[in-house]
Amino acid sequence: MPTTVSEAFAAAGLSPGGSVPWGTKPALPERGVYIVSLTDSLDSLQGALPRAPLSPTAFEQWLSVCPELTVDGARPPLEQLIQRVAAFWLPDEVVLYVGLAESQSLSDRLGQYYQTPLGKRTPHAGGYFLKLLSNLHGLWVHYAASANPTHAESVIIGLFSSNVSDTAKRDLKDPVHPFPFANLEWPRGVRKVHGLRGATERRANQPKSTTRTKNHASRSGHTSPSRSLFDRAVTAIAPQGNYASCKAQRVTAKNLSRGQIRIPSTGVSSAKSLFPASRSAVRVVLRGSLLRASWDPRIGPDRERSGVLRVGAILRDLVGENEVLIVTERIDGAISID
């Protein structure tokens, strides 16, 4: 069942603060969240469009300002690029993008969104799919003040994703991540598999990653802003009944910091055979919590490596350093890790 704007705000416990046409800054000096919609109505799903109203001219511009833009690793012809973006359109939804203003006013943040050209990283690189629409200037921006915009945004996208209809999901390029059309990431770090690379300009001075790695390690106690939502999403527990058990590799501090569990490929302790043969999203029950994880069997062109199961930052809450987890295939086919 598609989500209306008012349902989205209500889920986050917010009262709508107003609506403005795309390009108009709201007169609201507070922090909060905003929803870009096909309709000015808070309660209606009328305005939903069966196909994405994409602007070929915008795509041409995009290709010209992003010479390194590729689809699935290759420079695409115009038509292929348009088809790829269109494959993320949800025909029965009116909500196209959910954004937030955490440390500045909604007015300022929306101003940055409006003024960021396609292909530019700054000041607001997110949600750029919207700028490929031919009806961009017919869109509406609904906003609400919030004391905790990050949490509110997360709740709204979570609600939206869980409400996407099966028929809409069936036609999506990436049905595992049914976010609003222009939201490419939720929660932090989990992205739509759109196959686009080089969609925004490179940074002028990308810092060396040694510094980034050290910083990352020093932040190992960081709490992901999406954690609370993820916890709430983790509700269903798979039925009991075990089938086969194998050992995962020891969980190192590095593994914890990266939210990943390594699965050996060979030997008596091989648990890799319990997972899909190709890269995919999988559901696992980690210490009683049902999680959505990404699975990479790491079957390289030269040789096979340990598989990597990425569950995200929640791993640090559920598993300690140096633990050796037991991977079990339950009788119902679910994979549990304890």
Added chain:
DNA sequence: ACAGATGGCTTAGGGCTCGT
């Protein structure tokens, strides 16, 4: 005050090196 530029945070993913 505003617009634009730069930086920070976080995760995904490819691939190299090292130890056993």
Added chain:
DNA sequence: ACGAGCCCTAAGCCATCTGT
């Protein structure tokens, strides 16, 4: 040969800084 550890880059999104 294989498992394990790590380096490095890319990406998405928001915050902060800086110049006008």
